[in-house]
């Protein structure tokens with residue numbers, strides 16, 4: 001189990017200890033969807049659960065939002081126990097599930113007004129919030145259209161507006177942008193960030209998009225097979241678990257160049273300093289993982305030169321969260337996502353999100 005290295009300066013808005021969920025799978029087999037989720041989330045942060053399909057992200061979210069009863073362990077959300085005080089938790093949070101919550105035939109604005117009534121808000125207050133959210137989420141042009149007639153990205157923004165009608169300080173989003181094209185995803189994120197700034201919300205979301213977690217989350221919790229396997233900021237995960245990569249193409253004796261690159265990587269404190277060497281038409285292409293590649297590269301080039309190796313090309317690449325996942329599991333999340341996308345059914349467009 002991973003213990004967070006992040007230092008909390010305020011009381012956590014979410015706190016869980018040993019949260020576990022088991023399901024009965026095919027043939028009566030026990031499926032451990034989440035094995036031992038222990039974490040504290042600071043108010044105001046954007047935290048992402050990142051992991052492949054079936055990692056336990058949605059189950060974690062559903063336990064924290066009181067939609068699923070944990071098999072064991074405890075959690076408090078907004079100061080209330082999810083098992084003993086579910087109503088108090090629900091009154092303080094917003095939850096936007098994977099499936100679309102918007103009805104098919106109602107118009108967007110009517111949908112928002114119904115949601116306000118559902119939460120027992122007064123008519124004037126509901127109208128005020130609906131207007132504000134329509135404006136903040138860029139839904140003005142489609143507010144009088146049936147949700148059935150909206151694009152995937154617009155419909156997802158309606159979902160978010162529905163989740164925000166009660167004015168929660170904490171919003172849970174289960175895969176907010178899955179199934180959207182890159183432009184709609186970017187647009188959705190623009191809106192999410194604007195809302196967060198305006199209302200000072202805490203966001204906890206699940207995603208299997210590496211770039212999304214990297215770019216927008218201040219904290220990334222990597223899940224795999226029901227376990228939390230890493231928990232930190234994206235830059236620190238990349239620096240500590242993956243390291244920078246230097247690629248050089250050199251001529252001369254390959255063994256000598258490999259020894260120089262290995263030495264440089266060892267000196268930098270890299271976890272795996274063994275370079276890979278591959279012959280090219282011009283010489284040898286060496287790739288090596290190092291710490292602080294910007295500091296390692298100049299002296300490495302000088303040493304290669306001093307030992308008679310002409311450097312024909314040199315490149316420093318920063319690691320990605322996929323390199324982090326690879327270092328942790330030996331698998332590429334990017335490749336798993338691509339495989340899942342080619343076999344996945346069409347994203348759902350109807351159903352309740354609450």
Ligand SMILES: Nc1ncnc2c1ncn2[C@@H]1O[C@H](COP(=O)(O)OP(=O)(O)OP(=O)(O)O)[C@@H](O)[C@H]1O
Pocket residue numbers: 023024025031032033034051052053054055056057058059060206208
């Ligand atoms: N109601 C259920 N009954 C039986 N097994 C379940 C149930 N819900 C989830 N699981 C199993 O628990 C595991 C974790 O599922 P979960 O949906 O939490 O993963 P996830 O990381 O959110 O995946 P995805 O990205 O596909 O949504 C999977 O093996 C899944 O098949």
